[in-house]
Amino acid sequence: MELDYLMTVILSSLSSASILLIATIGLAVVYGLMGVINLAHGEFLMVGAYSALTATQIGIPYPLAIPFAIMVTMLIGAIVECLIIRKLYGRIFDTMLATWGLGMVFNQGAVLLFGTVSPGIGMPQYSLTIGQYSLAIYPLIMIAVAILMLAFVYFLMTKTVYGMKARASIQAPQMAQAIGIESSNVNTLTFAIGCGLAGFAGAILLPIIPATPSMGLFFAVKGFLTVVVAGPVALTGSAVTALGLGGGSSITASFLTSVVGDVFFFLMTALLLWLYPLGISSKWRRKL
Amino acid sequence: MKNYLMTGVMTLTMTLFTNSTLAETKIGAIFDLTGGLNIYGIQQNNALNLAVESINANGGVLGEPVKVVSYDAQSELSKYTQYANTSVLRDRISAMFAGLTSSSREAIRPIFRKANIPYFYSSLYEGGACDKQTFVTGSSASQQLSVLIKWAVEKYGKRIYIMAPDYNFGTISGHWIHEYAKENGATVVGEDYLALSVTDYAPTIQKIQAAKPDVVVALPVGANQTGFLEQFAAAGLKKSIGLVSTNYGSGNQQVVVSPEAGEGLISSMGYFPSVDNPANVQFKKLWEAKYGDETPIVAGAVDTWNAVHLWAAAANKAGSTDSNAVIAALESGISFDAPNGKVTLEAGSHHLRQDIYIAEGNDKHSFNILSTFADSAPAYENAKCDLITNPKTVAHFTPEDK
Known part of the structure; x- marks a missing residue:
């Protein structure tokens, strides 16, 4: 095996894992902090993608379209929390059902609003050459984006007052309320942040994955499995899982076929859940 | 108020019943109007409605207007079989236009075969579908x-x-x-x-x-x-x-x-919107007047348009919408001046001879046509499938089973 091929495989597998992680972090935050599995997460990603796309179409430059997408999805997330999620705390299956239905509504809403095909914004046409192989630059940048995103969420949740309140409100809501935390407001914000992260993912991945009404579905499945395998230490666990499953399936796909790559992903998921029914991080002594 | 309501319900029921007893020609449509496949399904359905409108505006089929019974398969296979059965048993359609994926076609093909109703499949596909009731207007691989x-x-x-x-x-x-x-x-x-x-x-x-x-x-x-x-x-x-x-x-x-x-x-x-001929100009004018020009017309839409017109021409030629008569007329070498050039239905294989275009994408989200291969025959289907000599053939030929 030539060295240049090996290098490109490693780099592109890292970027595949990063893309999976970027798409999953929002889900991990909401699950880890609130115990809510948001099955509409993929659709929030889609909303983010369309928001960014619409912004660029009316002339806003792409880098500014990303914060716009975050704001839109956070706002929608906050509304959804107040109207639906709030009423279903502690009822995990009911929340899953409700968010699944919500996802369908968003999906069809996007068809009605934007039609079935929208122009993509294209990927920056820069490539990196290693030996005989060349790689598109933009997917490689996603490695740095994933690291930054992870660092940001970790800092937000462990080092800020909001982060402490957020964890307090969900772990011991009555105690939190007793010391003066408006736990319901905090939860609304947490859910909105989770959705905002999905919106960010949709916007930043837009050049790689064009905006379509059903784009969320594929991320929902793999993101959901990643979070479940990760277990209670949602953030670090998801990072490790995305690297292992996403990177592993990409490497398998490079040497064998994409189908075998997918088989690897799902078999490993099954195997890990059999070995660690509560997720790989169930015995870790970390907060997040 | 209650009385009005009752009268309303009564009239509605009566219209429903009288409608089903009227001797008008009904055709069925099952396309994916929602779900992941609707990028194709919506346009196929639009093309069908446009074709029926233009046929009705020109005197209909056998002097009667054609009515469409339309279903949304929601990109789900189970819906295809469900609505196919409904359209045969309840709606009593004279012809069916449906399907995008090969799996959807294979799911409903037996239903129309059993009911002996001509079924038109209008999408490019891998080729090889062969039975007496199925007619393919898309191009094969x-x-x-x-x-x-x-x-x-x-x-x-x-x-x-x-x-x-x-x-x-x-x-x-x-x-x-x-x-x-x-x-x-x-x-x-x-x-x-x-x-x-x-x-x-x-x-x-x-x-x-x-x-x-x-x-x-x-x-x-x-x-x-x-x-x-x-x-x-x-x-x-x-x-x-x-x-x-x-x-x-x-x-x-x-x-x-x-x-x-x-x-x-x-x-x-088999079709690009930039194809240059009078039928296409006319077709695009009709289409844009009704659906706007924002989304380019896809090949599947033109295949559907051609299917409806071929069926109408066959029914007019046969002088009846009876299945056997229509199928016989469809097998009489019928042709149609389509937006993608002249198309001719091959009697034996129930596939279309049609122009195949090679086009190059340009920087304006559209295509420039490079060359036209006029009147290309569905050679593989013609070789494998001859429904004139073997009308009982029911098969999906694949190149592996030689």
């Missing part, structure tokens, strides 16, 4: 690939790489690519069959670079696989390797990919 591979080998060179979806459309097309490559003295240096859910094309891009082909035959299906084209261009491969396809543009992928990635991609299909 061998019809498109025979001209495309020859053209690509001459233009780019003899090393071919295949990127295709991992189901029968992709694998059967792959088989034809092998066959036509051999015929033209070329070799297939690598192939990758991908699940529809794949979004990460880095492994495929690397394998392509390792195999060093002159041309990639890419058959991306669905929104995700469109991402492949973007990544192919961004990795800088477009400069040294050609990319040809038989379905790029069939779901308006040329609108989704950026102009930089779409420019220079080659597609071969």
